């Protein structure tokens with residue numbers, strides 16, 4: 386099954402599909418450091434560039450199209466009715482690419498999209514409604530959507546994300562993957578011999594450990610068993626009510642990039658060729674591999690039932 390991947394980042398979503406027997410033939414991202422990590426792990430099929438500027442005829446035809454499109458402001462969507470309402474958003478670019486393939490008789494059999502949890506409630510639900518409408522009524526897909534939590538797929542991180550799975554075949558009966566038992570904690574994933582730079586100084590410690598203030602009241606807790614969601618701004622220091630801190634040898638420290646990799650389901654063989662700052666951003670942006678693998682398998686099962694799966 387040939388897959389084209391958009392907004393590929395360091396390849397979390399792609400890895401789940403590749404591990405499940407799909408063939409990723411083309412990927413894209415406009416962040417040169419993400420492309421560097423992707424190439425170091427998956428090969429040269431990723432193209433560096435802005436998806437809005439890549440000509441439609443340079444994007445290969447495929448059986449399955451995947452993408453965790455960035456959560457842009459969708460403020461222009463909602464009130465109006467046309468396909469044009471999403472113009473200028475990255476979702477629109479995906480829709481435009483699919484539309485072009487349909488016009489040339491090369492409609493992908495399935496589309497898998499990922500976004501933040503709040504996609505479904507954004508703008509009183511109108512943003513998602515419009516995305517759903519375009520996928521279903523304009524592009525002609527049968528659409529399934531669910532919020533899945535990484536912690537329900539074997540990895541100790543609370544990470545709720547919206548997953549949209551679409552099939553061209555209107556008879557498709559798709560079930561999102563079943564939840565699995567969590568048998569690990571964040572502590573099981575920690576490294577044991579960690580560079581001093583990850584430990585907090587006595588000067589910064591009180592700030593990090595203080596509770597949220599003002600409009601953002603939250604309790605600071607460290608040493609959580611299930612990590613808070615990794616975020617793309619992890620390189621900056623956040624309070625312990627927002628980010629993950631652990632105690633080791635009596636001292637408090639942040640997570641290392643390798644621990645972030647583990648919390649996103651990557652094995653230790655995954656190469657991290659970029660700075661800590663870029664690595665935190667890329668892992669914070671990624672789809673957890675265990676979740677993408679479970680979705681890839683469930684989509685494969687459905688395509689097999691439909692007699693549409695090809696090796």
Ligand SMILES: C[S@@+](CC[C@H](N)C(=O)[O-])C[C@H]1O[C@@H](n2cnc3c(N)ncnc32)[C@H](O)[C@@H]1O
Nearest residue numbers: 392394396397398414415416435436453671672
């Ligand atoms: C949420 S991340 C995707 C992470 C990826 N799905 C994964 O699992 O690792 C979104 C990515 O979209 C990329 N991006 C944003 N706007 C883009 C554009 N106009 N063209 C190409 N890539 C873009 C960002 O650089 C970022 O890596």
